[in-house]
Amino acid sequence: MNLALNLTYLRIALIPLFVVCFYIHNIFGYLATIGAFVIASITDWLDGYCARNLHLTSKFGAFLDPVADKLLVVTALVLVANETTMFFTIIPVLLIICREILVSALREWMAQVGQAAAVKVSFGGKIKTTIQLTAIIVLLCSRNGYWFDYLWIKVVGIILLYFAAGLSLWTLYQYVKVSVVSCRKCL
Numbered sequence: 001m002n003l004a005l006n007l008t009y010l011r012i013a014l015i016p017l018f019v020v021c022f023y024i025h026n027i028f029g030y031l032a033t034i035g036a037f038v039i040a041s042i043t044d045w046l047d048g049y050c051a052r053n054l055h056l057t058s059k060f061g062a063f064l065d066p067v068a069d070k071l072l073v074v075t076a077l078v079l080v081a082n083e084t085t086m087f088f089t090i091i092p093v094l095l096i097i098c099r100e101i102l103v104s105a106l107r108e109w110m111a112q113v114g115q116a117a118a119v120k121v122s123f124g125g126k127i128k129t130t131i132q133l134t135a136i137i138v139l140l141c142s143r144n145g146y147w148f149d150y151l152w153i154k155v156v157g158i159i160l161l162y163f164a165a166g167l168s169l170w171t172l173y174q175y176v177k178v179s180v181v182s183c184r185k186c187l
Contacts, residue, residue, distance in 0.1 A: 002061075007046055008047050008064050011040045011044060011072060012064075012068045015072055017032075018033060018036040021033040030140075034141060041137070047061075048065065066107075069129065070104065073132055078093070080136060084139075093161070095169060099172045106179055119179055135160035135163075135164050136161075138156055141157075142156075
C-alpha cells in the first residue's frame with residue numbers, strides 16, 4: 001500500500017457517493033455531486049504525480065489506475081446522458097464509452113503478445129481525459145442553473161463533450177496504428 005494506490009482506491013470509493021448524490025435533487029445534492037466528482041478527478045492527476053515523482057509505482061497500481069479512470073468517466077457519462085435525454089448528447093457518450101472498451105481490449109491483447117509498451121498512455125490520451133473530466137464537471141454544474149445560465153453552460157458542456165469524443169476517436173486511431181506497426185507479425 002502506498003499513497004498513489006490509496007488515491008486510486010479513493011477515486012473508486014467516491015463513485016458510489018457520486019451516484020447517490022447525483023439523485024439527491026436539492027442544492028446539497030448538486031454540490032455534493034460536483035464535489036465528489038471534482039475530488040475524484042483530482043485524485044486521477046494526483047495519484048499519477050505521486051507514483052512518478054515519489055517513485056511509488058507498482059504493477060497493480062499501473063493496472064488499477066486506468067480501470068478507476070474508466071469506471072469514474074463511464075459512470076458519470078451514463079448518468080449525465082440519461083438525465084439529458086437529448087440524442088445529440090448520447091452520440092459523444094457512446095463514442096467515448098466504445099473507445100474506452102476498445103482501448104482496454106487492445107491493451108490487454110498487446111500485453112498478451114508482449115507488446116504492452118506500444119500502447120502505454122499517450123499525451124493525447126491525457127488531454128482527452130482532461131477534456132472529458134472538464135466536460136462532465138461543466139455538465140454537472142449546468143444541472144440546476146444555480147450558478148450559471150442553464151442553457152449556455154449546458155451548450156458549453158456538450159461542445160466539450162463532442163471535442164472529447166473527437167479526441168477519443170483520434171487517440172483510438174493512434175493506438176491502433178501503433179499496435180499494428182508494433183505487432184505486424186502477431187496479426
